[in-house]
Amino acid sequence: MRQGAHASGCGCQSAPCIPGALSTQPPSSVCQRIETRRRERRGIRSDARQKTKGLAMKNSRSRRNVRVGAMLFGAAALALLPPSMAFAQTGSAPAGAKHLLTLDGRPPLILGHRGVPGLVPEETEASYDLAAALGTDALEEDLHLTKDCILVARHNPWLSDNTNVAEVAKTNAAVAARKRTVPGVLVKVKWAQSPTSGPAEYLTDLTDPADPKSVLKSLIVDGENHTNDWSISDFTMAELKDWIAGTTYDAANERPKVFNGKFPIISFQEIIDIAKAKSKETGRPIAVYPETKNPTWNNAQAIANGCGAPGSHPLEDALIKIIKDNGLNSKDAPILVQSFEPGSLKYMRSHGLETRQVQLIDGNGVDFKTGNVVLNNVTNSRPFDWTVSGDARLYDAMLTPEGLAEIKTYADGIGPWKAYIVPLKISPWKDSNADGTPYKGSTPEASTQEATSLVADAHKLGLFVHVFTFRNEKKYLAADYHGDPSLEYLKFFRLGVDGVFTDFTHTGVGARAAYLRELGW
Numbered sequence: 001m002r003q004g005a006h007a008s009g010c011g012c013q014s015a016p017c018i019p020g021a022l023s024t025q026p027p028s029s030v031c032q033r034i035e036t037r038r039r040e041r042r043g044i045r046s047d048a049r050q051k052t053k054g055l056a057m058k059n060s061r062s063r064r065n066v067r068v069g070a071m072l073f074g075a076a077a078l079a080l081l082p083p084s085m086a087f088a089q090t091g092s093a094p095a096g097a098k099h100l101l102t103l104d105g106r107p108p109l110i111l112g113h114r115g116v117p118g119l120v121p122e123e124t125e126a127s128y129d130l131a132a133a134l135g136t137d138a139l140e141e142d143l144h145l146t147k148d149c150i151l152v153a154r155h156n157p158w159l160s161d162n163t164n165v166a167e168v169a170k171t172n173a174a175v176a177a178r179k180r181t182v183p184g185v186l187v188k189v190k191w192a193q194s195p196t197s198g199p200a201e202y203l204t205d206l207t208d209p210a211d212p213k214s215v216l217k218s219l220i221v222d223g224e225n226h227t228n229d230w231s232i233s234d235f236t237m238a239e240l241k242d243w244i245a246g247t248t249y250d251a252a253n254e255r256p257k258v259f260n261g262k263f264p265i266i267s268f269q270e271i272i273d274i275a276k277a278k279s280k281e282t283g284r285p286i287a288v289y290p291e292t293k294n295p296t297w298n299n300a301q302a303i304a305n306g307c308g309a310p311g312s313h314p315l316e317d318a319l320i321k322i323i324k325d326n327g328l329n330s331k332d333a334p335i336l337v338q339s340f341e342p343g344s345l346k347y348m349r350s351h352g353l354e355t356r357q358v359q360l361i362d363g364n365g366v367d368f369k370t371g372n373v374v375l376n377n378v379t380n381s382r383p384f385d386w387t388v389s390g391d392a393r394l395y396d397a398m399l400t401p402e403g404l405a406e407i408k409t410y411a412d413g414i415g416p417w418k419a420y421i422v423p424l425k426i427s428p429w430k431d432s433n434a435d436g437t438p439y440k441g442s443t444p445e446a447s448t449q450e451a452t453s454l455v456a457d458a459h460k461l462g463l464f465v466h467v468f469t470f471r472n473e474k475k476y477l478a479a480d481y482h483g484d485p486s487l488e489y490l491k492f493f494r495l496g497v498d499g500v501f502t503d504f505t506h507t508g509v510g511a512r513a514a515y516l517r518e519l520g521w
Contacts, residue, residue: 122248292339
């Protein structure tokens with residue numbers, strides 16, 4: 001659903017007005033719920049906050065106020081949705097309704113990708129609060145381990161492009177000193193080269209093979225160079241919360257910046273607490289959807305930081321423990337665990353994790369001339385644990401009958417990139433631009449092609465399909481969606497996908513409601 005007119009004012013006392021906020025002001029009951037939640041959340045976090053360095057009173061008050069402002073932003077968006085569209089619809093089909101093509105015959109899930117980063121900085125308390133208020137079925141997060149071995153949520157382990165760390169470093173000498181500046185070193189891949197096998201060598205941060213702690217000097221993540229940046233693994237949880245706050249990331253130049261630097265980085269336990277509190281508040285289950293992010297890299301960092309013995313899996317062990325500690329270790333618990341690295345999922349399955357697991361399937365881009373997914377680099381073309389072990393297969397090996405059958409042995413679903421289901425192609429194609437430079441094309445110039453059989457193939461094996469990532473900005477939308485993101489959701493819903501990761505929960509919820517009406521639900 002598209003946003004309405006702009007607001008002229010805000011509806012709760014002490015909340016800042018939001019540039020570009022929606023016109024519908026929240027009723028007093030919404031404000032009361034926000035204030036109640038603020039008090040409850042402060043109580044939940046009190047023990048953790050006692051362990052961190054105290055923030056200045058003025059700064060603390062400011063953060064509370066902008067958090068309420070962000071809640072109002074979401075409340076306004078929520079107010080534009082009819083009641084039937086505002087929350088997850090997972091009940092039985094009405095008499096005469098058409099059958100859904102999902103694996104379980106239930107409406108597809110709306111998965112809050114890092115919360116609702118289309119409105120506020122991702123993977124912050126405000127982002128997850130808003131996603132829950134706007135009707136998400138799950139709160140998705142990327143997990144890393146801090147220097148003191150705590151699971152923390154952040155999309156990238158390098159911090160400059162999704163936090164205010166560079167600005168903080170200008171006045172905080174301790175932060176400035178932690179920038180990693182040592183160059184990585186090149187290592188050769190372990191497989192014979194072929195025209196389709198990708199680069200023959202890649203960067204690593206293990207600059208001294210005889211010293212496992214040398215990985216703490218460079219910043220090379222899954223072969224990608226981020227030296228001269230800050231690593232999340234160099235900070236304790238308390239330091240991250242005290243010093244560093246989130247900013248917009250994807251489509252940063254098109255999304256609201258009013259909350260940049262206002263919301264601190266949070267731990268996975270805090271996200272679990274949000275999901276539990278919001279489930280109770282709304283009367284519907286809201287799951288968490290953690291990803292073991294860059295597990296090969298994270299485990300090497302954690303071992304160097306003393307979080308585990310050589311050869312261990314500190315990241316996965318910490319996740320298994322926190323899941324058990326929170327009573328979530330079962331197939332029907334409100335949690336799904338995801339990873340791009342099969343080894344991470346296999347390890348957790350063999351070490352006592354009983355939740356649903358999801359194998360993510362990435363790609364490096366689209367060849368708009370052929371419509372094929374591009375797999376030609378180190379970072380996005382194969383799982384990094386395959387790279388390290390010498391497995392030359394690429395992500396597309398997971399899409400074959402044999403690949404899906406292997407996934408079924410350790411996971412319950414797949415999380416493929418959209419282009420593996422609905423290819424994009426530009427036709428007619430031109431080889432060069434008017435100035436003679438090579439023509440590459442872009443998503444808005446491309447048209448969708450006939451869907452592949454991936455959804456049906458996965459369903460035949462009992463694997464559900466959760467697709468990433470749906471965004472509202474026009475640069476992410478193919479030509480035949482005509483700038484309307486709801487049309488993209490509808491295309492995938494009609495193909496039977498079981499869930500969609502989205503940066504705009506309210507858009508996904510509205511599109512799902514339209515799809516269900518289409519089927520007579």
